[in-house]
Amino acid sequence: MxxxxxxxxxxxxxxxxxxxxxxxxxxxxxxxxxxxxxxxxxxxxxxxxxxxxxxxxxxxxxxxxxxxxxxxxxxxxxxxxxxxxxxxxxxxxxxxxxxxxxxxxxxxxxxxxxxxxxxxxxxxxxxxxxxxRLQTDIAARSGLDAKIIGISPAIQRMKRELLAAADMDTNVIIYGETGSGKELVAQSLHEFSERKQKRFVPINCGAIPEHLIESELFGHEAGAFTGAAKRRIGKFEHADGGTLFLDEIESTPAHLQIKILRALQEGRIERLGSNQSIAVDIRVIAASKADLREDEHFRQDLYYRLNVSQLFLPPLRERPEDIALLFMHYVNQAASERDKASRQLSQHDERILQSHQWPGNVRELKNIAIRFALDNRVSLADLIHGQSSNIGFDDLEYKPLPLAIQVAAFEEEIIKRSLERHQGNIKAVMDELDLPRRTLNQKMAKFGVNRSDYIE
Missing domain, CATH: 3.40.50.2300 (Response regulator)
Known part of the structure; x- marks a missing residue:
């Protein structure tokens, strides 16, 4: 208009x-x-x-x-x-x-x-x-929000950029640390694109032996090399019409980078042992842990062919608002799959989640969440740090948690023991701990401690 x-x-x-x-x-x-x-x-x-x-x-x-x-x-x-x-x-x-x-x-x-x-x-x-327009946008974002969990500004910005890139049907590079969810982002790019009815074909370039990766990508004819007993369709050909996800693209051998570049430029590939050129129509999404521009072993012409769009996936430590949300998502998911009641987080557990740096990112968090969901006997601190979370009078040598966490847990334990001794009598607890009523109420609210749990 x-x-x-x-x-x-x-x-x-x-x-x-x-x-x-x-x-x-x-x-x-x-x-x-x-x-x-x-x-x-x-x-x-x-x-x-x-x-x-x-x-x-x-x-x-x-x-x-x-x-x-x-x-x-x-x-x-x-x-x-x-x-x-x-x-x-x-x-x-x-x-x-x-x-x-x-x-x-x-x-x-x-x-x-x-x-x-x-x-x-x-x-x-x-x-x-x-x-x-708003309903369409909300529907798309609701679908994406159900797939990529997070409310932090960093992840919301990434999701907006993802939806924009999905519509463009161009090659994309996703940058992110190990375990941050790069394949999930690549799947989402595919599912919200016009290619969603076709295949999403992932391959981890760093997980395949160098002498096999060319065959994995481009396929081979029977007899092309020792052990090639029959024809094999490669990932490029298998993804025709859809999306090919090249994870850890920085691990690709130099000689293979040339073949990938040619395939992207010409839209055609050749199987090993064949002289026949095969047309392929694919969108390539690559993922890397490091900036490919700074990698002296990565071809710059291939980088520019791939780098039509970029997505930067923030590490978990930079999206603290999402940690408890993600953790409970995986806890509930694991409990539901096994028909178990879902465990809940205490405020102490939430502080432990926030204090951890998550070097393994979402992958680490998911593994711990599943174990937390399946074993009611193990504490969250035990899962994260390998030691007991029952910090009390006899646990002053506990080291892995930050001091503020230990002090808070120690305070919480003292209040709980006093409430237990006095069977929920708030006046007796105030006198014993020499705390004003307002201060005691604030601390009980902070730690999620309920007086009714101690009344017999």
Whole structure:
């Protein structure tokens, strides 16, 4: 829509003079007008992405205005349709409004009233289009939010960039530390792209022996080398029409980088032992732990071929808001899969989660969450640090946790023991610990300690 335009009107009228005069009135009012002589000419404009409204005469040769309205609403149910009717058509126009017309204008009409009606309809259509856009966006983001868990600014920014890159159908490099979820991001790029109906084919370039990786990528014919008993389709060919994910691309041998570059440039590959060139249509998503521009062993021409878009996946330690959320997601998932009740985190557990640096990122967190979910006897601190989490009077030599965590846990243990001794009597606990009521309440709330748990 052009700047300053107040809306778009598709005008349908078989009378040239009336059509021309109406078009000029509407244009003077700031409306963009598409003018047609009959309903048949108007139909091609009436697609789902049409952002305007329909103004049509009722009585026309061929398809009538009422028939056009019905055909329009079959295509775009909520598109406003204004009917131009003759004096004797009022009953019919009222029935048309019951059938879904936005309004009707009786001939001869006052231009100002017509413009006022059309502007209201344009505003309604604009609001409908905006709501539809928001709903579509929310649906896409809801799907992505269910796949990539996180509310931190860093991960939200990455998800916005992911959705934008998914629509572009260009090669992408994903940067992220080990265990940060690069393959999950690559899968999401595929699933939110136009290639989602085709295959997503992952391969870890660093996990395959150098003498086998060329065959894995490009395939081979029977007898191409010792042990090649039959033809094998490579990952490039297998991913035709879809997405090929090259994880740890920085591990690719130099001689193979040349072949990958040629395949991307030409859109064709050759199996080992074959002279036949095979066309492939793929999107390549590569992933690396380090900046490929700084890698002297990585070909710069291949880097620029891959680096059409970039996504940077933040490490877990840089998204603290997501740690407990992710942890409980995996705990609930593991418990549900095994039909177990889900364990809950205490505030002490949450502090332990936040204090850990997570060098293994999401992969490490997921492994610990699954073990936490399946064994009620083991503490979270034990899983993370390999020692008991029961920090109390006899545990002053406990070292792995930061001092602030140890002090808080020690405080929590003292309050719990006092509540237990006095069977939940708050006054007795206040006297024993020499704490004001407000301070004790604050600490109990901080540690998630409930007096009712200690009343017998």
């Amino acid at each position: 052009n700047t300053g335009i107040r809306g778009t009107v598709l005008l349908v009228d078989d009378e040239p003079m009336i059509r021309t005069a109406t078009e000029k009135w509407l244009q003077m009012a700031g409306l963009d007008v598409i003018s047609t002589r009959n309903a048949e000419e108007a139909l091609p404009y009436l697609q789902e992405d049409f952002h305007g409204i329909l103004l049509t005469d009722v009585k026309m040769p061929g398809m009538s205005g009422l028939e056009l309205m019905k055909a329009t609403h079959e295509r775009i149910p909520d598109l406003p349709v204004i009917l131009i009717t003759g004096h004797g058509d009022i009953d019919m126009a009222i029935q048309a409004m019951r059938d879904g017309a936005y309004d009707f204008i009786e001939k001869p009409f006052v231009p100002e009233r017509l413009v006022e009606t059309l502007l209201r309809a344009c505003d309604k259509r604009r609001l409908m289009m905006e709501n539809h």
